[in-house]
Amino acid sequence: MRRRITHLLAALGLGSVLALAPLAAHAEEPPRLGDSYVYDGADVLSDAEEQAADARLDALKDETGLDLWVVYVSNFESPSASGDWANATADLNGLGNDQYLLAISTEGRQLYLAKPLNGGLAESKLVAIEDAAGTALGDNDWAGAVDLAADEMAQQVKPSYTIWYVLGGVVVVAAIVIVAVSAAKKAKRRRGEQEARETLAAEVEKFRTQATGLLLEMDDSLRTAEQEMGFATAQFGSEAVGEYETAVTNARQALNRSFTLQQQLDDRTPETLEEQHAMYSEIIQLLETADADLDEKAEGFEQLRAIEKNAPQVLEQLTARRASAADGPERITAEIARLRQTYAAPVLDDVDDNDDEAASRLQFVDARLAEARDHVAQGDSGSAALDLHEAEQALGQVDELVSAVTGLQKRFAEAEKDARATIADLENDIAQAQGLTDNDGSLTRAIQATRTHIEQARTNLSGSERTPLLVFEALTNANTQMDQILESARAAEEARRRAAAQLDQTLRQAMGQLQSAETLVNTRRGAVGAEARMSLSQAQGEINSAIAQRESDPTAALAAAQRGLQYALSASKSARADIGAYEAPASYSQGSSSGIGEQIVGGIIGGLIGGSLSGGSRRGSGWGGSSRSSFGGSRGGSFGGGSRGRSGGGGGSRSRSGGGRRF
Incomplete structure (x- = not known):
């Protein structure tokens, strides 16, 4: 194309322009692009091919929203590396986000696809586009490279529907599974309900059989x-059968209520299984309770009848027992006096009058035995049986009164032994507690309180005013409290240990992130706003707090370090956002002397051709008058308006870690 323009200028006799023509023909440094998507500095495309390529790239914009410029030069110079040359060209022309430049060295057999610094297609997609173009370029199909590159870019930008097919399949499968699971749950629930109904029905049938049997038995x-009560009244008197008569009356009421319930169950109004279950349950409970009460009272009559049959022999046995129990009151008095020498009066209050009670019971026994002798002599075995039964019960009470006192010494000794064991346990707890950290003083207070309990216990376990039962109870309570406090302290200590182990690592991360954030702010302070600086200050404060507390309270220090890390991360994020916003309006303004020269040549040529020719090529020969000039029209994001900010205002803002290839 440049060769064709040179011929045109020669025909017009423009000698001054021809003096500049070699600069244009050999403009292999990063050039200023015109209004077309195609820049053919190597003159490898025909007019028709160039127009077709431009149309294909225009269509690519409509398809994908991405701009792709294709630049052909003979060789890359100033810089000579393909990537640097492509990025420099993009920077020079102010390409923005979603704008790409494919640089092709026709003689150097190299190509490179420059991408935006922020975002853009993934490296693998860029390589795929380069490979597609390289396929045509390897056969010197210069125009075909544009078509293949555009097709591949459109393909790479298309969303992959595979994942949606997969997700759709997953959703369908999930729906099927949900329906199946729901159906299974419903079926299981129905089976469960059916099984429950069957179980309930079986239990109701069991209760019906049991209730029917109990009704007949009761x-x-x-x-x-009722017949037995009549005989007992005649035999032992109405007073003796009073309790039995009450039991019979209660049983009759229970039986009547049960018959009423059974009648309701047997009438024409059907009850639900639940109602039947409840009613049969009530019948069973009523009758079983009444039967147990009758049995208990009947047992007393059996004992009376047994005594009645052997009244003389029972009288002799009880008379001998009375003689053996005669010293019971004295034994009680002597034992209490001995215990008072060692133990405090309050611990003996419950048995202090046992000797008097025992003496009173013995007097009652004497009276009943005397009456029994008279009744035996008179042949009234029933009355004798009642007297002997009461005497036997009173003698049993005397034995209990004596045992309550004589057994105290053993109880007190066991309590003292248990108390001393508890003291040893508490002292061990104190030793463990002293090795734990006590941040709030609760452990110290617990230790002091426990020591007080121990001192009081030792005092109350010695001398003549001992209270072993009370001491053991107090020590048991103190031990329970100390165990709870120790458990909490051990948990806190373990948390402290874990926090201390994690603290150093978290602090290193926080301080490293803080340093990175500070560097970012310091080197770009003109672009960083208040939010990032505030987060930076908060991060520093939290880190300082963590360092100050690392020995005294690692748990609190860890929390502070974690907050510091988050603030530092927030500061970096805010700073990067501020820097990006600050640099976004900047265009690719790193020009070169040759670039300026090309603009001059372009302006002269454009003016001459525009003034003397009409109906030229669609591309035109100038960079200033077309509707695509400066890419400010439909293509958007153009020269001077791109969103690719430059870091620090210098060098290029397009970067790939690799890329490019030969063909």
């Missing part, structure tokens, strides 16, 4: 009990 038992 009816028979009551008839027998």
Whole structure:
């Protein structure tokens, strides 16, 4: 193309322009682009090919929203590296986000696709586009390279529907699974409900059989009990059968209530299984309780009848027991006096009058035995049985009164032994507590309180005013409290240990992130706003707090270090956002002397051709008058308006760690 322009200028006799023509023909430094997507500095495309390539790239913009410029030069110079040359060209022309430049060295057989610094296609996609273009370029198909590059870029930008197919399949499968699981749950629930109904029905049938049997048994038992009560009244008197009569009356009421319930169950109004279950349960409970009460009272009559049959022999046995129990009150008095020498009066209050009670019971026994002798002599075995039964019960009470006192010494000795063992346990707890950290003083207070309990216990376990039962109870409570406090302290100590182990690592991370954030702010302070600086200050404060507390309270220090790390991360994030916003309006303004020269040549040529020719090529020969000039029209994000900010205002803002290839 440049060769064609040179011929045109020669035909017009423009000698001054021809003097500049070699500069244009050999402009292999990063050039200023015109209004077309294609820059053919190597003159490898025909007019028709160039127009077709431009149309294809225009269509690519409509398809993908991405701009792709293709630049052909013979060789890359100033810089000579393909990547540097492509990025410099993009910077020079102010390409922005979503704008790419494919640089092709026709004689150097190299190509490179420059991308935006922020975002852009992934490296693998860029390589795929380069490979597609390289396929045509390897066969010197210069125009075909544009088509293949555009096709591949469109393909790479297309969303992958595979994942949606997969997700759709997953959703369908999940829906099927959900329906299946729901159906299974419903079926399981129905089976469970059916099984529960069957179980309930079986239990109701079991209760029906049991209730029917109990009704018959209780009816028979009551008839027998009422007859027995009549005999017992005649034999032992109405006073002796009073409790039994009450039991019979209660049983009759329970039986009547049960018959009423059974009648309701047997009538024409059906009850639910739950109602039947409840009613049969009530029948069973009523009748079993009444039967147990009758049995208990009947047992007393059995004992009376046994005594009645052997009244003379029982009288002799109880008379001998009375003689053996005669010294019971004296034994109680002597034992209490001995215990008072060692133990405090309050611990003996419960048994202090046992000797008097025992003496009173013995007097009652004497009276009942005397009456029994008279009744035996008179042949009244029933009355004798009642007297002997009461005497036997009173003698049993005397034995209990004596045992309550004589057994105290053993109880006190066991309590003292247990108390001393508890003291040893508490002292061990104190030793463990002293080795734990006590941040709030609760452990110190617990230790002091426990020591007080121990001192009081030792005092109360010695001398003549001992209270072993009370001491053991107090020590048990103190031990429970100390165990709880120790458990909390050990948990806190373990948390402290874990925090201390994690603290150093977190502090290193926080301080490193803080240093990175400070460097970012310091080197770009003109672009960084208040939010990042405030986060930076907060991060420093939290880190200082963590360092100050690392020995005294590692847990609090760890929390502070974690907050410091988050503030430092926030500071870096805010600073980067501020820097990006600050640099975004900047264009690719790193020009070169040759670039300026080319603008001059372009202006002269454009003016001459625009003034003397009409109906030229669609591309035109100037960079200033087309509707695509400066890419400010439909393509958007153009020269001077791109969103690729330059770091620090210098060098290029497009970067790939690799890329480019030969063909």
